[in-house]
Amino acid sequence: MKTRRFDNASALWAVMRKELLDISRDRRTLAVALLLGPLLYPLMMFGMSTLAEKRVRTQMDGTLEVPVVGAERAPNLVAFLATQGIEATAPPEDLDAAIAEQRVDVALEISPTFAEDWHAGRAAGVDIVSDSTRRNAEVPIARVRAALQAYGQQVGALRLMARGIDPGVMRPLGVGTRDLASEEAKRGMLLSLLLPYLLVLSTFFGGAYLIIDATAGERERQSLEPLLATPAARGAIVSGKMAAACVLGLTSLLLILLAFKGSAQMAGDMAQMLDVRWSAIAKLLLVLLPMLVIGTAFFTFLASAAKSVKEAQSHISWLMLLPAVPTFVLMVNPIKTQLWQFVVPFLAQNQLILKVIRAEPITAEVWAVYLLASAALAAALWLAAVHRYSQERLAVAG
Numbered sequence: 001m002k003t004r005r006f007d008n009a010s011a012l013w014a015v016m017r018k019e020l021l022d023i024s025r026d027r028r029t030l031a032v033a034l035l036l037g038p039l040l041y042p043l044m045m046f047g048m049s050t051l052a053e054k055r056v057r058t059q060m061d062g063t064l065e066v067p068v069v070g071a072e073r074a075p076n077l078v079a080f081l082a083t084q085g086i087e088a089t090a091p092p093e094d095l096d097a098a099i100a101e102q103r104v105d106v107a108l109e110i111s112p113t114f115a116e117d118w119h120a121g122r123a124a125g126v127d128i129v130s131d132s133t134r135r136n137a138e139v140p141i142a143r144v145r146a147a148l149q150a151y152g153q154q155v156g157a158l159r160l161m162a163r164g165i166d167p168g169v170m171r172p173l174g175v176g177t178r179d180l181a182s183e184e185a186k187r188g189m190l191l192s193l194l195l196p197y198l199l200v201l202s203t204f205f206g207g208a209y210l211i212i213d214a215t216a217g218e219r220e221r222q223s224l225e226p227l228l229a230t231p232a233a234r235g236a237i238v239s240g241k242m243a244a245a246c247v248l249g250l251t252s253l254l255l256i257l258l259a260f261k262g263s264a265q266m267a268g269d270m271a272q273m274l275d276v277r278w279s280a281i282a283k284l285l286l287v288l289l290p291m292l293v294i295g296t297a298f299f300t301f302l303a304s305a306a307k308s309v310k311e312a313q314s315h316i317s318w319l320m321l322l323p324a325v326p327t328f329v330l331m332v333n334p335i336k337t338q339l340w341q342f343v344v345p346f347l348a349q350n351q352l353i354l355k356v357i358r359a360e361p362i363t364a365e366v367w368a369v370y371l372l373a374s375a376a377l378a379a380a381l382w383l384a385a386v387h388r389y390s391q392e393r394l395a396v397a398g
Contacts, residue, residue: 008232008233008235008236009236011230011232011233011236011237011240012236012237012239012240012243013240014232014240015232015236015237015239015240015241015244016240016241016243016244016247017244018240018244019210019214019240019241019244019245020210020244020247020248022213022214023209023210023213023244023248026213062085063085063086063087064085064086064087064140064143064144065087065089066081066086066087066088066089066106066107066108066140066144067088067089067090067091067092067095067098067104067107067108068088068089068091068107068108068109068110069091069095069107069108069109069110070109070110070111070112070114071088071110073110073111073112073114073115074110074114074115074118074124074126077110077126077151080147080151080154081144081147081151084143084147084150085143086143086144086147088108091107092104095107095109095129096129099129099130099131100131102131102134102136105130105134105136105137105140105141106128106129106130106137106140106141106144107128107129107130108126108127108128108129108144109126109127109129110125110126111124111125111126111127113125114126121159126148128141128144128145128148156170157170194327195353195357196326196327196349196350196353196354197323197324197327197350199256199260199284199288199349199353200288200291200323200346200349200350200353201320201323201324202252202253202256203249203253203256203288203291203292203295204291204292204294204295204319204322204323205295205316205319205320206245206248206249206250206252206253206292206295206296207242207244207245207246207248207249207292207295207296207299208245208295208296208299208316209248210241210244210245210248211241211242211245211296211299211300211303212299212303212309212312212313213309214241214244214245215241215300215303215304215306215312216303216304216306216307216308216309216311216312217309217312219304219306219307219308220307220308220309234386234389234390235386235389235390237389238300238304238385238386238389239382239386241300242296242297242300242382242385245296245299245300246292246293246296249292249295249296250289250292253285253288253289253292254285257281257284257285258281260276260281260284261276261281276357280356280357280359283352283356283362284353284356286371287349287352287353287356287370288349290370290371290374290375290377290378291345291349291374293378293382294345294374294377294378294381297378297381297382297384297385298319298381299315299319300385301381301384301385301388302315303315304385304388304389305388322345322346323346323349325346325347326346326347326350326351327350329347330350337351339365339366339369342366342369342370342373343369343370343373345374345377348370348373348374352366352370
């Protein structure tokens, strides 16, 4: 029994070395597997930070030009807006078309009865014209709305004072805000929408390049049957292939995490607020390692039945959607963090990555549930892949 276990272990190591040697000869594939992720993350971090900071500078701090229909009806309002960095401009001939074509982000329409209502002490009409579905218009709309509210409050207070009434009577409640969100969480909100997906996706596909070549590729080249005809147990053979893919995926994952840490430290203020200490990087590695094994085993199970590399690669299109499901679900239906979520693949990784980059504590109970559930799923998929290799028809070329 000991001799057989030794032979299986030797076969596993031999197959693993063979697969790693084979992929090392394909320098183009190796470069894509190891360097694509580490190059993507610095570009993403610098790009997102630069775009976010540029948006703040141009839309929040700069002068905002707003077309105003009927500006002559409210000269004092137009003057006040100018003090808030909002400059009234002449409206285009077709304002609705200009907004639909995104030539104008936001505009104002002052009611023809504005002056009459104003002097009568009634609410004078001012309409904000915009397309609420345009995300690039969110900041200009918010600036205009805030300025109008400030003007209304200021004039309302002056009217009360002119009548000898303390403006404070209109504010029976002094509502304040005590935000418990950390600065890391606030600054990382935008990046946290995309980072978990990219990290999980990169890890899930970390060993795909090697697995596709080592399974469907060998079957297409008709070199799988001689390998399976060796005295080595098929379980040792497939385990060797998966172990080689995990080694390649782990190398890529380490490079990605190092690139993530370096780019976050060198990027703009928003990215620098993410937690990228070595302890956080170690937690991310612990979170993502099970996904690497799960992805490798699942790819092996699927690709081993493919008759060609092209057929095996066809699975990638729908597999890429799996890591995106939690992101989409949480965007349209945010839910509170609960223990059961750390059992669900992809959702668990998404939630844990958010906790790590937001510097939130993770309890021992959560770690235990996540690691046990992930280990069970990885083992089940690994055994399923080994079982598929035990089928005689696997060696038959398509």
